[in-house]
Amino acid sequence: MYSLTTLFRRGPGGSGVLASLGCLTASLLLAAMLLTAMPATPAHADSDPSGASIGTAADVVGATANAPTKDDLDKLAPTEPLASKLADVVGHNRISINMVWTLVCGFLVMFMQAGFALAETGFTRAKNAGHTMAMNMMIYGIGMLGYWICGFALQMGGVGGVAALGGGGALDSEFTVTLLGKTFGLFGTKGFFLSGTTYDAVIFSIFLFQMVFMDTTATIPTGSMAERWTFKSFVVYGFFISMFVYPLYANWVWGGGWLSALGSNFGLGHGTLDFAGSSVVHMTGGVAAAAGAIVLGPRIGKFNEDGTPNAMPGHHVPMAIAGCFILAFGWFGFNAGSTLAGSDLRIGVIATNTMLASAAGAMSSMCYMWARYGKPDISMAANGLLAGLVAITAPCAFVNSVSAVIIGLIAGILLCVSVLFVEQKLKIDDPVGAISVHGVNGAWGLISLGLFADGTYGDGANGVAGAVKGLFYGDASQLMAQIAGVVTNTVFVFVVMFVFFIILDKITPLRVKREHELEGLDQHEVAVMAYPEFTLTKTHR
Numbered sequence: 001m002y003s004l005t006t007l008f009r010r011g012p013g014g015s016g017v018l019a020s021l022g023c024l025t026a027s028l029l030l031a032a033m034l035l036t037a038m039p040a041t042p043a044h045a046d047s048d049p050s051g052a053s054i055g056t057a058a059d060v061v062g063a064t065a066n067a068p069t070k071d072d073l074d075k076l077a078p079t080e081p082l083a084s085k086l087a088d089v090v091g092h093n094r095i096s097i098n099m100v101w102t103l104v105c106g107f108l109v110m111f112m113q114a115g116f117a118l119a120e121t122g123f124t125r126a127k128n129a130g131h132t133m134a135m136n137m138m139i140y141g142i143g144m145l146g147y148w149i150c151g152f153a154l155q156m157g158g159v160g161g162v163a164a165l166g167g168g169g170a171l172d173s174e175f176t177v178t179l180l181g182k183t184f185g186l187f188g189t190k191g192f193f194l195s196g197t198t199y200d201a202v203i204f205s206i207f208l209f210q211m212v213f214m215d216t217t218a219t220i221p222t223g224s225m226a227e228r229w230t231f232k233s234f235v236v237y238g239f240f241i242s243m244f245v246y247p248l249y250a251n252w253v254w255g256g257g258w259l260s261a262l263g264s265n266f267g268l269g270h271g272t273l274d275f276a277g278s279s280v281v282h283m284t285g286g287v288a289a290a291a292g293a294i295v296l297g298p299r300i301g302k303f304n305e306d307g308t309p310n311a312m313p314g315h316h317v318p319m320a321i322a323g324c325f326i327l328a329f330g331w332f333g334f335n336a337g338s339t340l341a342g343s344d345l346r347i348g349v350i351a352t353n354t355m356l357a358s359a360a361g362a363m364s365s366m367c368y369m370w371a372r373y374g375k376p377d378i379s380m381a382a383n384g385l386l387a388g389l390v391a392i393t394a395p396c397a398f399v400n401s402v403s404a405v406i407i408g409l410i411a412g413i414l415l416c417v418s419v420l421f422v423e424q425k426l427k428i429d430d431p432v433g434a435i436s437v438h439g440v441n442g443a444w445g446l447i448s449l450g451l452f453a454d455g456t457y458g459d460g461a462n463g464v465a466g467a468v469k470g471l472f473y474g475d476a477s478q479l480m481a482q483i484a485g486v487v488t489n490t491v492f493v494f495v496v497m498f499v500f501f502i503i504l505d506k507i508t509p510l511r512v513k514r515e516h517e518l519e520g521l522d523q524h525e526v527a528v529m530a531y532p533e534f535t536l537t538k539t540h541r
Contacts, residue, residue, distance in 0.1 A: 095166035098341040099202070102165065102209050105337025108330045109212040113140050113219065115326030119386075120223040121530075122320025123379065123432045125312065127520025128227045129530035135222040135231070139238050143218040146242035147211050150192050155247035155255045156210060157188020164341040167202030174256055182265045184258035187251050209337070210250075213281050216334075217246050220285025223432035224293040228300075228517055231525045233510045237500075241288060245496055249489060250280045259488060262481045263464040269450075269478030271462040272485035275350075276338035278394030278445025283489050286439020290428065291497035296510050298429030300517055309423050312431070317379060324382040328358055331389050335396045346397055346457055353396045353404035354389065360408025361388020361415070368416045380419070383433050384412035390441040395449035398468045403452035410448075411441045443486045450479030 117136035121129050158174020161167060173190040176183050191198045194207060218241050222234070252259040253274050263271035274280050303309055314320055335354045336347040365384025369377040388408035395407065418436035422428050428435065451470045458468035469475035501510060511517075516524040523529050 091166075094343055097343055098164050098166075099205050101342030102337060102340050103205055105333035106209040106212050108333025109209075109216065109337065110140075110330075112212075112216060112327050112330035112334070113137075115323045115328075115330060116216075116219045116223075118323030118326065119320050119382075120226060120323070120432050122316040122318070122323060123223070123314035124226045125520075126315035126531050126534065128522065129315065130522035130528045131231070131520075131525050132222070132226050133530065134526040134528070135226075135229070135234055136219055138235070139219045139222060140215055142235060142238035143215045143242040144211055146239040147214050147247070148194060148207075149243060151214060151243045151247040152194070152207050152210060153189065153191035153198075153247075154187045154244070155214075155250045156206065157190040157255070158185060158251070159188065159255045162202065162206060162340060164339070164344070165202045165205060167200065168206055170197040170200055170203060171206075174251075183261070184265075185251065185256050185261065186258070187248055188255055209340070213277055213334075214242055214246050214250070216277075217281050217285040217288075218242055220282070220434050220438050221289040221292045223434040224289035224430045225296050226431045227521065228296060228512055229292075230509055230512050232508045233504055236504055236508065237292075240500060241497075245288065245493060245500075246280075246284055249284055249492060252488070253280050253485065259481075259485055260462045262484060263462050267477060268481035268484070269475055270458065270464040270468055270481070272446075272481045272488075273398075273449055273453075273458070273461060273468060273478075274394045274446060274485065275397045275449075276335045276393045278390060278392075278442045278449075279485050279489050281442075282390045282393065282438040283442025283446070283486070284493050286435050286437070286442055287490060287493040288497045289430070289434045290439055291494050292501050292510075293428050293430055293435070295498065295501040295505060298427070299431070300514065302429045303427060307427060309427075314379070314431075320379065321382050324385055328385060328389060331358070331393075335393055339397070349457075350396045353399060353401060354392055356401055356404045357388040357392035357396075357408030357411070358385045359388070360405045361385055361391070361412035364409040364412030365416055366412075368413050372416075380416060383419075383437050384415050386437050387411040387415035387441045390438055391445040391448060393442075394445040395452055398449055398453035398457055398470075400454055400456075403448075403454070407445070407448045407452065411444055414440055414444055443490070446482045446486050447479070450482035453478060 113136065117133050120136060121132045124132050156171050159168065159171045160174075161169040161171060171188065171190055173188060174185045175187050175189050176185050178184070190196075191203070191207075194204065218238060221237070221241075222229075251257040253272050254260070258265075259272040261271055262268040265271075272279075299312065301310060302312060331354055332351050336351045339347055339350070362381045362385035365387065366376045366378075366381040369375070369380045388411045391407050391411035391414075392404055396404070399407070415433070415436050418440040419430075419433050422430055422435055430436070449468075449470060451472055453468045453470035453473065453475075455467045455469040455473050459466060461468055469478060471479045504510065512521060512525065520529075
């Protein structure tokens with residue numbers, strides 16, 4: 001070992017590295033002693049290493065050379081200029097919080113498209129995986145453009161602004177008719193192409209959030225009509241439902257239309273309420289899926305001559321289950337985001353109710369299939385998870401946790417019963433159970449709000465004073481308004497979509513050629529095979 005002194009005294013014959021190290025160490029020690037001996041100096045006025053002094057009242061209106069002290073602020077009257085500036089900034093920040101919340105939740109809902117793609121593709125056969133995935137991808141772009149052209153205007157053009165976002169007042173034109181001295185809103189007339197006075201920061205944010213909801217509706221029939229649907233007719237369908245069908249019903253419930261006015265016009269509770277879209281989004285998609293599947297007909301080999309169904313298992317259950325989990329994750333944006341306000345603390349209740357209902361739906365579906373067939377069916381349990389989510393979407397803001405679990409339990413059983421009924425009794429081929437998950441449980445979600453709303457939330461909803469109460473909490477009229485929404489959706493969407501599919505089939509066939517269906521649609525319809533190495537060709541037969 002060398003002492004520090006020895007290292008310093010080493011000459012040219014010693015270690016050059018050690019000599020250099022010794023000099024560096026000596027320099028550091030000398031600097032430390034000099035700093036210790038120097039008197040302390042105050043930190044620079046702008047320096048705040050701890051961060052404790054950053055963010056004072058002066059920062060609300062921006063730092064100035066003569067920034068006010070806390071004592072100065074305490075002496076200000078509410079009418080004085082600085083107090084007014086403070087109020088403006090606080091209000092601006094509140095709206096900013098709400099806008100960011102709405103946009104982030106919209107991004108979550110957009111990600112649900114990936115969940116739908118994986119779930120539907122996993123629950124269908126490998127030879128059609130590329131086609132099914134292509135429909136789920138392209139409905140996003142097709143639906144968005146159709147909604148931008150006129151769908152948004154028809155839905156939201158007369159909503160009259162969104163208070164939580166502090167704007168949207170340009171959306172002030174609703175086409176109405178007057179009957180029996182009452183005004184009935186039918187559709188909006190402003191916001192086409194998001195142009196003119198609707199070129200507005202708030203309105204663009206509303207568009208994004210509403211668009212991803214619409215796209216969820218549009219993608220639902222791609223599951224019920226999978227494995228036999230021509231891509232050409234699918235493209236036409238995508239524009240039609242996004243431009244007309246979805247926007248019209250959505251206007252009647254969310255855009256200031258006639259269903260939302262059943263309370264103010266006829267005393268039916270608060271009018272038809274659907275907090276996040278059990279009927280507007282899911283039932284619309286499910287009913288459209290039923291109409292399309294009926295017109296399209298079943299897959300080759302699905303039913304025997306005597307009408308008994310044959311199982312056609314999906315090719316990738318892990319993919320489907322992963323898709324369901326992605327959907328459940330995105331659903332937090334779906335439901336909690338529908339407050340349009342991060343400053344609305346009810347979001348905690350909404351998110352928890354959403355989670356509980358999904359768990360209850362999965363559990364009751366699993367138990368039902370276990371009891372009936374002797375084994376738990378994981379694919380049915382996954383659909384039960386989605387059924388619980390669909391059902392809680394309308395009442396999530398208006399019910400307590402016990403009601404949320406009950407709603408989810410009923411949804412899971414409804415799913416199982418409905419899937420069997422649709423297939424065995426109605427003879428409708430629905431490869432992914434979309435009719436039952438979204439259509440049947442969308443209707444149940446709307447009705448459950450009219451039963452379980454507990455009167456702790458919703459004061460002023462649709463312009464009606466007082467919180468929202470269902471039948472079990474003393475207001476039978478709210479249930480009547482909910483039933484009106486279910487009946488309207490069933491009749492309007494089914495009739496319009498059924499007629500549309502029949503007419504479209506005359507223009508461009510809905511059904512692929514028989515030989516293409518047997519071989520698989522990937523190469524024939526979208527020119528990309530999901531699993532080329534596993535697909536048999538004619539030369540291999």
